[in-house]
Amino acid sequence: MITILKLIMNIENLLSLAALKEFIDGNQPVAFTVLGSKSKKYQFIQKTLIKLTYLTLPRSDKGIVKR
16 A cells, blocks of 8 residues: 655755754655746755855765755
């Protein structure tokens, strides 16, 4: 039997790379999707990358963000 669970996750409280790493390390692997149009998805990704200053991160920290 396949069980489908719909979960709404708020990641607004993940304000730093350290908080993101703790979240990733403390959870089982998760697959999620951003609801909405393609442009809304890109806006979400852009907002998250800016919040985490992705472009200025060293390579190892960028890997954490990608996970």
